[in-house]
Amino acid sequence: MRDNIGDVIGSIWSSTDVSQNLNYICDTIGSRPAGSESAHLAGEYIKKKLEEYGLETHTHRFEHPCWEKEITEFFLDKKSLAAIPFHFSKSEDLSGECYILDNPSEKSFERASFQGKILLATPTKQRHGGMNRKDMFKKAVEGGAIGFIQMSSILGGVLETGSIGNDFTEIPALSCSYETGKLIERMQKRGKGAITLSIKGKKVNKSSYNIIGDLYGKSDNMVVSGAHYDTWDIGPGAFDNGTGISTVLGLAETISKSPILDSLPNSLRFIFFSGEELGILGSEAYAKDYIDSGKTPNVSLMCNYDCTNIKGGVRGAFTSNSMPMHNHIVDFVESRGFDIKMSLRPPHGTDAVHFAHRKIPTFGLAQFTAPSYMHTAFDTPDKVDISGLKNSTAIAGAILVDLITQEII
Ligand SMILES: [Zn+2]
Structure with a gap:
């Protein structure tokens, strides 16, 4: 019997894309606030990569309010x-x-x-x-x-x-x-x-795009792996969430090349959400337009990857809405000796929230400790540990493949 888990881990470790995707998104494109031209470019890059890996892709457009800054003045005397x-x-x-x-x-x-x-x-x-x-x-x-x-x-x-x-x-x-x-x-x-300040900004409507890639399995039941690709305007968002983008692209690349693809029990959907920083807007729009509308209602698991590695961080995973799945992952992680702390906790302030609210089991991999420079200009790729990022991605891939091939979900 083939060792599917070993294949997946090996394939992620030998991928050159895990670091290249992070660097392209953060250094070549840079900051990518929802609704901006650079967010659009990042979405196009992700879509091109998914197609290169052989996935069927489409974009989900949604409209959202946004704030455009016009004047900021701040004086002390x-x-x-x-x-x-x-x-x-x-x-x-x-x-x-x-x-x-x-x-x-x-x-x-x-x-x-x-x-x-x-x-x-x-x-x-x-x-x-x-x-x-x-x-x-x-x-x-x-x-x-x-x-x-x-x-x-x-x-x-x-x-x-x-x-x-x-x-x-x-x-x-x-x-x-x-x-x-x-x-x-x-x-x-x-x-x-004495402080004097002057702030002026206007409310505008923007279009943003969730990028979706599919690998079809035997049933319509869908396992979603998601990461947001937008950032704030001031920084390249390497930790938040270049690492998550890189992880989910790594999963898509690896599984698309794996022999398990020939007998996939579930369909796998990879979603790159926009508008997360503005209030988890892309995943909210997705849940309404795809799940509530009945377009693709059968999501059996949502795996969310937000901030998957930082140098010196502690890797953690959170699950909600399925005790059997939680217990299974705990045993699996233990038996493989993976370096990850498991906890049972509903998602908070990230895209999995809109899935958890719909009673869908969720799994999230993230770092327990957020660095002080999150949401600043200094969230740059040099602070990401590439080995650690590959390790996070390999663990995520092993857990995902185990869950689907063991038909736990
Ligand atoms: Zn984030």
Whole structure:
């Protein structure tokens, strides 16, 4: 009997595409925000690769609202400072004093009083009882702040981006570097900390594309492997999610060449979602247009790959909606000695959410620890460990092939 698992692992390890795909997507194309020309180019590249591997492809177009930044000005007295407005920040000109909360908790918000002021808050050591951006922003609005500034907790002039919601925020919101935040703090103590800011942006409608590739099996039951390919506008998104793109392309390449293709019990669908960063929009559109509409309703498993490797990271997998599948994977991983921590947990803030909500079993492979430079300009391929990325992809491939050939799902 052939060792299908061994074949898959060997094929992923000998693929030159795993690193080449990562480098092309991140270095040659670069940042690829949903709805942009570069996102379109990334989608075309992925589609071409899937066709090269022999998959049947199509694109799924969806429309979504997007925010286009027009003006950002940020001054401390007369000094102009660098800042990035958060996606869908309210357009407004304002000036005022800052109220500073360093690494706040729910408790520190209870004691704070910033009515009529700009709230300047640092995130977000969540493990130590800190708060994330959306929680802090909500508290800022509730407490009557006129503006919200998130100061980075990373040293070295780093500007972070992100979203607060899918429509205009109640008050203007932007992010500044650690050093700028500290400068504001020092100047305020000397009575010179007046902030002026001006943010202007407009809501536009964009078209984005999910890229789909299929390998047909004996039944219509479909196993979906997905990764988002969009990023924020400021960085090439190597960890988030060049690694996931590379993993899913690696799975498609390997399985398309494997002998198991001749007797595939399920159909395999590989989906590259856009609009994830703007609020998991591509997978939401897919679930509505393909599953709810009855077009391809029978999804027996959704495997999601978001941030599959980083140097020094801890590899983890999360499953939901099927205890037998979870137990099977735990035993399989153990018997093979794979370096991956298994946990039972519904997906959060990533494309698998829209599948899990429809009671579909999900499996997600990701790193447990997110690097500090996520959603910055510095999420670059040099921080990805190519051996580790191949290992993540090989483990993902082994688990997938085991599940389908053992007919667990
Ligand atoms: Zn991601």
